Amino acid sequence: MRKPTIQDVARQAGVGVGTVSRVLNNHVAVKGATRESVLKAISDLEYTPNPHARRIAGGKSYTISVLLPVLTTEFYVRLLNGLESAFQEARYDVAIFPLLDRSRLERYLGSHTLAYQADGLVMATYNLTQMFHERRLRTQQPTVLVDAHADNVDSSFMDNVAGGRLAGEYAAKLPGQLYAVWVETELDQLFTTRVFEDRRSGFMSEVQAAGRSVRAEFTSSFDSLAARNTAATLLDDAQAAGLPCTVFASADMLAGALLDEVRLRGLRIAQDVRVIGFDDQPWAAERGLTTLHQPVESMGYEAAQLLLSRLNGYKGPPRARRFEPRLIVRGSA
Amino acid sequence: MRKPTIQDVARQAGVGVGTVSRVLNNHVAVKGATRESVLKAISDLEYTPNPHARRIAGGKSYTISVLLPVLTTEFYVRLLNGLESAFQEARYDVAIFPLLDRSRLERYLGSHTLAYQADGLVMATYNLTQMFHERRLRTQQPTVLVDAHADNVDSSFMDNVAGGRLAGEYAAKLPGQLYAVWVETELDQLFTTRVFEDRRSGFMSEVQAAGRSVRAEFTSSFDSLAARNTAATLLDDAQAAGLPCTVFASADMLAGALLDEVRLRGLRIAQDVRVIGFDDQPWAAERGLTTLHQPVESMGYEAAQLLLSRLNGYKGPPRARRFEPRLIVRGSA
DNA sequence: TTGTAGGCGTTATCAG
DNA sequence: CTGATAACGCCTACAA
Numbered sequence: 176m177r178k179p180t181i182q183d184v185a186r187q188a189g190v191g192v193g194t195v196s197r198v199l200n201n202h203v204a205v206k207g208a209t210r211e212s213v214l215k216a217i218s219d220l221e222y223t224p225n226p227h228a229r230r231i232a233g234g235k236s237y238t239i240s241v242l243l244p245v246l247t248t249e250f251y252v253r254l255l256n257g258l259e260s261a262f263q264e265a266r267y268d269v270a271i272f273p274l275l276d277r278s279r280l281e282r283y284l285g286s287h288t289l290a291y292q293a294d295g296l297v298m299a300t301y302n303l304t305q306m307f308h309e310r311r312l313r314t315q316q317p318t319v320l321v322d323a324h325a326d327n328v329d330s331s332f333m334d335n336v337a338g339g340r341l342a343g344e345y346a347a348k349l350p351g352q353l354y355a356v357w358v359e360t361e362l363d364q365l366f367t368t369r370v371f372e373d374r375r376s377g378f379m380s381e382v383q384a385a386g387r388s389v390r391a392e393f394t395s396s397f398d399s400l401a402a403r404n405t406a407a408t409l410l411d412d413a414q415a416a417g418l419p420c421t422v423f424a425s426a427d428m429l430a431g432a433l434l435d436e437v438r439l440r441g442l443r444i445a446q447d448v449r450v451i452g453f454d455d456q457p458w459a460a461e462r463g464l465t466t467l468h469q470p471v472e473s474m475g476y477e478a479a480q481l482l483l484s485r486l487n488g489y490k491g492p493p494r495a496r497r498f499e500p501r502l503i504v505r506g507s508a
Numbered sequence: 509m510r511k512p513t514i515q516d517v518a519r520q521a522g523v524g525v526g527t528v529s530r531v532l533n534n535h536v537a538v539k540g541a542t543r544e545s546v547l548k549a550i551s552d553l554e555y556t557p558n559p560h561a562r563r564i565a566g567g568k569s570y571t572i573s574v575l576l577p578v579l580t581t582e583f584y585v586r587l588l589n590g591l592e593s594a595f596q597e598a599r600y601d602v603a604i605f606p607l608l609d610r611s612r613l614e615r616y617l618g619s620h621t622l623a624y625q626a627d628g629l630v631m632a633t634y635n636l637t638q639m640f641h642e643r644r645l646r647t648q649q650p651t652v653l654v655d656a657h658a659d660n661v662d663s664s665f666m667d668n669v670a671g672g673r674l675a676g677e678y679a680a681k682l683p684g685q686l687y688a689v690w691v692e693t694e695l696d697q698l699f700t701t702r703v704f705e706d707r708r709s710g711f712m713s714e715v716q717a718a719g720r721s722v723r724a725e726f727t728s729s730f731d732s733l734a735a736r737n738t739a740a741t742l743l744d745d746a747q748a749a750g751l752p753c754t755v756f757a758s759a760d761m762l763a764g765a766l767l768d769e770v771r772l773r774g775l776r777i778a779q780d781v782r783v784i785g786f787d788d789q790p791w792a793a794e795r796g797l798t799t800l801h802q803p804v805e806s807m808g809y810e811a812a813q814l815l816l817s818r819l820n821g822y823k824g825p826p827r828a829r830r831f832e833p834r835l836i837v838r839g840s841a
Numbered sequence: 842t843t844g845t846a847g848g849c850g851t852t853a854t855c856a857g
Numbered sequence: 858c859t860g861a862t863a864a865c866g867c868c869t870a871c872a873a
Contacts, residue, residue: 180849180850180851181850181851181852182850185860190859190860191859191860191861192850192851192852192860192861193852193853193854193859193860193861193862194858194859194860195851196851196852196853197852197858197859199851199852200852204858204859205858205859206858206859209858209859224850224851225564225625225849225850225851226560226625227559227560227561227563227564227569227625227849227850227851228560228564228849228850228851228852228865229850229851229852230560230851230865231558231560231561231564231849231850231851231852231865231866231867232850232851232852232853232864232865233851233852233853233864233865234851234852234853236560240603245585245588252578252608255578255606255608256608259608259612263612270573270603270604270605271603271604271605271606272603272604273588273592273604275585275588275589275592279592279596292558292559292560398790398791399764399791400791400794400795431732435768435772438772439768439771439772457731458731458732458733461733462733513865513866513867514866514867514868515866515867518844523843523844524843524844524845525844525845525866525867525868526843526844526845526846526868526869526870527842527843527844528867529867529868529869530842530843530868532867532868533868537842537843538842538843539842539843542842542843557866557867558865558866558867560865560866560867561849561865561866561867561868562866562867562868563849563867564849564850564851564865564866564867564868565848565849565866565867565868565869566848566849566867566868566869567867567868567869
């Protein structure tokens with residue numbers, strides 16, 4: 176009992192395959208009655224078109240691939256949700272290709288694997304288009320960047336400079352020393368993101384504009400143990416220099432570690448140590464973390480829309496969808 | 509400058525397309541010299557076969573799909589690494605389909621999307637084969653379970669009962685009250701896993717065999733805030749009942765929260781409170797956590813091998829690859 | 842050992 | 858509006 180094909184549908188409905196194909200692709204020229212009978216045959220047979228055949232016949236495969244850094248963060252789950260819901264509405268499937276490391280990426284690029292045979296490409300956080308060009312990879316499929324920005328492709332991203340500014344503006348008004356913790360920038364040239372750089376520049380500019388300065392900046396890699404160590408080092412300094420102090424942690428994960436360490440030392444949050452995070456992770460509300468909210472799902476959704484419009488033939492110049500962060504003031508600062 | 513096809517290669521090498529196809533698929537009957545010239549043409553043209561065309565022509569697409577729960581855990585990154593490295597050796601690509609929620613799954617199943625058009629299927633943690641059958645989904649592609657076990661399909665998994673036993677055996681020898689923290693079982697019938705059930709039964713049986721009993725068991729959902737609250741509740745009881753005590757946390761994440769809470773209360777780890785985790789996450793060594801090590805990469809690698817053997821024609825009965833956990837004794841217990 | 846031709850499931854073109 | 862029919866890129870007999 177093999178899968179029904181377009182032929183089976185055509186026979187069942189008593190029409191030609193061309194007609195079936197037309198209703199499948201929403202072509203204009205199909206009489207109402209014929210369309211109905213074809214639709215009936217399709218559902219009777221539980222027919223679904225073969226994406227491979229579609230693709231090979233020059234049509235769309237209705238698949239888009241998402242190139243995603245493998246980070247164990249809520250952020251990407253939310254992003255995926257936004258992307259998927261938009262693509263789902265448009266009846267596209269999404270396949271995810273994890274960017275495990277550079278060697279794998281090289282291989283992906285070397286062989287034109289399925290990832291690059293989809294109708295469109297979504298790149299999250301890392302802008303790999305550069306590499307595509309260097310390799311003369313004529314990846315002419317529509318591409319969209321999400322959580323990243325470049326001016327030669329469509330992109331959907333949040334304004335991290337603005338986020339940094341909001342944090343800086345707020346922090347500058349608070350009494351006591353100012354500190355900041357940044358996320359260590361990536362090791363590989365390919366896997367670079369300007370996210371934290373942007374947050375920093377926004378923060379610093381606003382702090383300076385307010386005539387203040389930060390006592391010290393720290394950098395931590397994105398893992399909880401490192402974050403905890405950094406928090407300890409920072410608090411050592413802060414306690415020596417005299418409390419209170421305010422810390423801008425450029426990622427909630429870092430802020431969380433700070434909250435832990437503050438509690439551990441018996442210090443009072445919001446009085447001795449004020450903390451401002453970034454991301455508004457699910458747990459931020461419960462822990463009372465003042466942080467910057469990112470409309471992650473919306474970013475994903477919009478990215479998908481940009482890509483879909485290209486897939487539907489839009490030819491205009493690259494578009495950038497910029498989202499604004501929102502400062503959520505809670506108990507921690 | 510469109511992508512070269514098999515025709516181009518044939519012309520360039522001065523042979524027929526059949527021959528090219530033969531060397532592509534490692535057929536026996538190709539003279540050494542001819543093979544060489546074809547290979548040369550292939551690399552000169554930077555030709556790579558079109559997976560869609562391959563698939564449609566009845567061959568393999570050299571793509572396998574992995575159905576993965578979207579958990580922000582190191583575990584799946586490691587698993588992916590194991591899977592990918594094996595598939596990569598065999599020149600297969602892997603596409604990931606995140607199991608975001610039930611509705612998406614339904615949709616995947618409803619339409620025979622690309623996920624089910626790959627040459628093979630890897631299901632991690634959740635055994636969805638049941639559902640496949642109910643739906644009369646003739647997903648006849650080879651399937652392998654990883655981090656899960658069932659006796660009607662190939663599977664590669666760790667013996668969680670044994671892991672629980674090792675923890676129980678070790679814990680039973682320690683003085684003071686015994687506690688355990690489990691991970692809340694899934695909400696949906698589809699998304700079920702026996703992992704934690706198994707760890708529990710192993711642990712309890714060993715504790716009982718040693719003539720001891722656990723004072724209290726706790727359950728927490730898999731997120732850090734819940735874990736922290738659970739840790740607090742547990743320690744309240746333990747402090748009231750009198751220390752020392754020993755806690756088996758069935759996931760390192762839970763153990764980590766416990767360590768934090770212990771530290772916060774000024775208690776001494778390994779003296780007042782002993783903690784045994786499960787997973788041996790990257791940070792476990794640095795934090796001195798006694799825990800059970802899972803050979804995650806190996807599990808993934810083996811799962812891939814099982815699938816590959818099916819893809820290469822192996823027809824035997826379902827095979828189960830069982831991995832043994834290893835107790836890593838560090839400072840926390 | 843190798844080339845040729847038919848077929849895989851769709852879409853697109855072109856007559857009717 | 859609709860039905861043939863030629864691609865699409867590849868694999869697999871079948872013949873040579």
